Amino acid sequence: MKEIKSGDITVFDYEGSGSPLLFVHAFPMNNKMWNAQVSEFKSKYRVITYDIRGFGRSKDSFKNIYTMETFANDVLEIIGKLELKTVNICGLSMGGYIVQRAVLKATEKFSSMILADSKAERDDDKGMISRSRFIDRLMKEGIGNFPDEFMKRLLYEKKYQNPGLYKLIKDVINEQSAKALAGASIAMATRTSTTEQLKGLELPVLLMVGEQDTFSPLPNTERMHNLIKNSVMKIIPESGHLTPIENPIIFNKYLSEFLSQIS
Amino acid sequence: MKNLKIGKLSLNDFGGEGKNLIFVHAFPMSSKMWEPQVNYFKDKFRVITYDVRGLGESKVEEYQYTMETYAEDLISVIKELKLEKVNAVGLSMGGYIILRAIVKQPELFASITLADTRAERDTDAGIISRSAAIDMIKSGKRNEFLEQFTKNLVAPANYENPEFRRNLDKIISENSDESICAAMIALATRTSTLEHLPEFNKPALVIAGEYDVLTPPPMAEVMKSVLPDSRLEIIPNSGHLSNMEEPEKFNEVLLKFLNEIN
Structure with missing residues (x-):
């Protein structure tokens, strides 16, 4: 594994030989939430993870002042920095919001999109x-x-x-400062709705959701499934919102099947 | 005039006899934008101005706050000064702050004046252009951003007026890049207050500059139409900064309103 700096962002490149597979983590976690996926996929794909601005090992040089657009631009900068042609990108929850905006801003950079436990809607007033x-x-x-x-x-x-x-999850959460969590919460509050643009997306898309997810429950994923032409939907049993950690075997199985079908 | 600190907030209490009159300023300004109103009203009312968190003299170290924080700040100023029956005047961002504060605690207010503002939240396109503005400032293009912004902020005649521009630019120049970006983010996190306005039965004055392109008169008409006890005044020859662009007319309509309701 090679550690690379892309501006303020720390990127972990596992240097596998296959096509690039970039994971974008959830709030309030960091790259470590993908450990079970890194082990599973690093021999078949060029697995890449990173820490969101302000999280884990990534800093922010502007006092943690940023929006969802900044997070999406960070993804595009990583792809540029690593000189990747096209990328399979997988994001969970907040990671999914980031992935959607990055994909909609520069669709040509991506070969597939995987969204887990995420949604296309922005915060409503009550949520805000x-x-x-x-x-x-x-x-x-x-x-x-x-x-x-x-x-x-x-x-x-x-x-x-x-x-x-x-304990594993709590330890990862505790690696983030209160300011970083507040900054990312602000970024999530400034996200826009992607529902209109998802209708025009042609990319192969895998949508996954934990059967017991209460944060982004099944109806949110069903709506995205209806919007995106080329999408597959999978429900992960015995899991809440953190599907790749709560049920890594099934998560990896669906992800692996999807990636081999599209290649 | 007494300068006070309440938490991070810098306040100016001009004393004065009579009813309370508090002014909440616009983005990316400070309480100094109210100078023409302070001079005009300080002998007639107890005039109070303050700098919104991060801006003017209300300096902060940490920039993680939202429109909700701004509204809580206004409420805390009113409570700390033990002001009763407040007449609140806000322009643009100041209007958003007052709109959210009256939804949270309507009993604190005797009247509201909403100048060059709106009750709707940002659209998706609005948020994306705010994000682009933040990127511009971060990448060292603060002056380009402010130049574009100022062009939309005031009527063409004022934009071309060197004296007016010097005063305006001086007020803006006292705000750091960080505080300007954090304020834009707070603006992007505001909610719609439109559906709550029919419940606010205190007197409300809605003001709009004739040539305001940021929150044009039709947006003022929307608020006027849903606020039960409201009147609308259009300020001729003015852009978005109606209190600075046409201070005499602004002061006249505000005084008339305050006299009528009190």
Whole structure:
């Protein structure tokens, strides 16, 4: 594995020989959430992960002031920096928002898109207000017991009760500062709706969603499936919002089938 | 005049007898934009101005805040000064802040004046162009951005007026790149207040510059049509910054409104 800097962003290039497969992580995680996918895919694909601006090992040199557009531009800059022709790109939740905007801005750079537990709609007013309150709380009180509260809603009940998995996720969350989490929350609040543009997308798309996902539940994925012409939808059993960690075997199976079908 | 600090916020309390009159400024300005109003109203009302978080003298170290934070800041100013029955005047961003504050705590206000503003949230295209503006500033093109922005901000005659421009540019120049970008983000995180306005039954004055291209008169008419106790004044010969561009007319319509309701 080679570590590369793309501006403020730290990129992890596993240098496999196949076609590029770039993973974009969820809020409030970092590249480590893809460990089970890196092990599975690095022998067949050129697997690449990175930390979102301000997360994990990536910094921000402008006081963590950015929008969803900045996050999408970061993806395009990574592709440029690594001189990749076309990329299979996979994003979960916030990663999915980033992937959608990057793909819609420069479709020619991508050979397929994989969205897990994400949605095409922007925040509605109610969602915006509750996100704003969360940002104010983070900046006033710090992270506090946010990871525990969050994980309770994040994970399928049975997985939440698994101490090993719980600790693994909590440790990853705790690598991010309150300011980085607030900055990314602001970026999510400034995302736009992609519903109109997804209708015109010709790319092969795989949509996955955890059966017990309460953050981006099945109807959000069904709507994207209806919008995108060339899309396949798969439901991951025994999983909440964090499908690649909660049920990596099924997640990897569907991803692997999709990638071999399109190549 | 007393300068006060409430948390991060810098306030000017001009004292004065009479009812409370608080002014909330526009982007990317500071409380200094209200100079023509302060001079005119300070003998008639208790005039208060403040700098929105990050801008003017309200300096911050951390720039993670939203429109909701701005509205909470206004509410905290009113509560800290123990102001009762506030007459609030906001222009553009200042109007957004007041609109959100009256949805949250309508009982704090005696009247509102909404100048060159709107009740709708940003469209998707609006958010994307704000993001592009942030990228411009980050990449060192602050002056290009401000030049484009100012062209839309004021009526052509004022844009060409060197004295007016010097004053305007000076106020803007005191704001850092970070504070301007963070304010644009706060603007992008605002919600629509339109559906709440029919519930606000206090007197409201809606003002729009005749040549305002950022929030043109039809947007003012939308607010006028849903606010139950409202009147609309169009300021002739003015762009978006009606209080600075046509201060005499602005002051006249505001004073008339405040006298009528009190």
